[in-house]
Amino acid sequence: MNSTSLSLRARNTPSSPIRRLAYLAAAARAAGTRVHHLNIGQPDVQTPQEFFDGVSLYQEKVLSYEISKGNERLCSAWSSYMNRTLGLATRSDDFLVTMGASEALIFVFMTCCDPGDEVIVFDPTYANYIGFAAISGVTLRPIPCSLEENFKLPSREVILNAVNERTKAILLCSPNNPTGTVYSREELSLLRDICEEREIFLIVDETYREFVYDRKEPLSIFHLAPEDERVIVIDSLSKRFSLCGARVGCLVTTNREVLATALHLAQARLAGPTIEQIAASHMLETISSDFVEESRREYERRREAIFQAFSEIEGVTLHKPSGAFYALVRLPVADAEDFCKFMLTDVSKDGCTTFLAPGAGFYIGDGEGRDIIRVAYVLNSEDIKEAVGAVGYGLEKYKSQR
């Protein structure tokens, strides 16, 4: 059989820039090198005991299907948690539980867009949005934001210019993966106004909502527009509660039609995993808000550590991120992907190297981000220091060899 047998869309779905060098990391580990993972947003923060308690509390004899919409108790617990911790007034009925934020975004793309329709995103963008778009046949329309201007949103005119008759939505990750940008109330309001004026959806991925620094308060689009039927929030327990492996996300909207239509997609895949939904209910019902606040403080410390460590390397450009746990870093190399590979194949400083994500995979614009890497500061400050130290060492070695 030859390759023409496979679909164009699958061949166009990019491999993950976060994961595709994993085979080199495995080889480095096999050769005895300690590999620091700055490539992936996999927190090392301990998962709350309340979640594992919830797993233990599952005592059914038959592990049955959950309902397609997601466990009712979980919808209620999640809604209450948001309302309690953020001062919102969401309703349990506004929730559809999904397998991570990933599935929520795929459902939303498929619900709001037919193949060929467009969704506006800000470039650089979370790499997997590109995959979701390929899967759902949606065209992402990127609006460039620059590292030099700390990735702030462009003007009203620039954004309006990107809206055309095929545009169905604007998608924003807030706080932002991969840039670490926290958007202001004014920026969110601007997007909301544009969506109202142009009759399109505003999809806000709030996976990192609580991870904001410098005494900022978490800001949900629901603070500005609690009843707006154009607003769809994507949420996830993965990062906030160090639950990446649980695959529990949701979409939240007051729009009954979006919920009803997305439910058909949810029915087609039957249901999400049962045990995690029950465990997550128990966790959200019993956990203190201190858990997230302590994680937040820890990430704020790590942000200082990573910013400090990179600032000491010559020829590197980065801004201090104000939220989430990512930063984009411009390196003094022509091809950051080649350098990321080099780190895994040729670098060992005191027995360590560092797995970095090439930045180009986070850009839709052709040729953008080639000298950039994304780092996830999900390690403790000591490890971050060692990991970035290995990058500095690697850059010296790379320069001398290329």
Next chain:
Amino acid sequence: MNSTSLSLRARNTPSSPIRRLAYLAAAARAAGTRVHHLNIGQPDVQTPQEFFDGVSLYQEKVLSYEISKGNERLCSAWSSYMNRTLGLATRSDDFLVTMGASEALIFVFMTCCDPGDEVIVFDPTYANYIGFAAISGVTLRPIPCSLEENFKLPSREVILNAVNERTKAILLCSPNNPTGTVYSREELSLLRDICEEREIFLIVDETYREFVYDRKEPLSIFHLAPEDERVIVIDSLSKRFSLCGARVGCLVTTNREVLATALHLAQARLAGPTIEQIAASHMLETISSDFVEESRREYERRREAIFQAFSEIEGVTLHKPSGAFYALVRLPVADAEDFCKFMLTDVSKDGCTTFLAPGAGFYIGDGEGRDIIRVAYVLNSEDIKEAVGAVGYGLEKYKSQR
């Protein structure tokens, strides 16, 4: 906002015939009626203790992402289990772990087909295949099979006639959901030959592989074509091990290109749930083959019970199914969906009623299956007797009222 804002494809994704009357069942329960579920393939067989032991063995402090391809230990355990119990020679590398068979089928449709491409199915077909096709923009080309002929596959000529230049695959559920048909070695060979001749894929959903009766042996397409790169097997732990809520499925193929391409889709959604994959590994490594054999025997008894019970109702047509745990039953009514609703709203026999799935949702052909229901014989024989008794009673009442 008006409904034109939502996508055509989402509006075209049908609601599940298995699940869409759940609200009426909930209302019946709330009114104090005991509702027997013959609508859904949710076994009441106890989940193996080995699975729950595997859950308890999970002692990591951080619930991290699994790798996108699926847990390596699980791939290896699953491959060994298949080889050991079926005398096959699959390799761990042939496996990609998915969130249930549902996700495996979505990945395969997206990998093999671009929007507008066709997949041949036999009609009636598993209702969710229609949903997967809508999601992936694939056109299902149905070849009719009739209840009167016990749903056997049509001739070579009829099947060849359905192949055209857009056909990418034939999809067969074997043993069959919803018909309960077990296909012969000759039927599987015929499909394989056609796929080879026409250079298309053969996708075989073997979720019910071990559930075959009348002293038949489980038959995998890999028994006939162990190295055929056109063959993709879909598998799932849901039914075989009463693990519907675990959402653990896989696709298995020796075709490296299909695996590599499907992996890009898998990376886009990051990973399946971690705990279930580890628990399933433990289960597959330690479970005796008696578990499945005992379930099989129990379903064989239930098949007798349901066949017997329906045979006693006047005007009903069904064949004794030879595999899986479903049967299609022709009722003496014009509109089976209306009757299914009636069962939930108007029928209570000794405090009981029965939730049935309307058959039309399992047919692609327009107007087909309107007088048919699908039943899943997943209850013990006593409950089946009571459930089908309520159907007989309901039919009497329905006739007298309409």
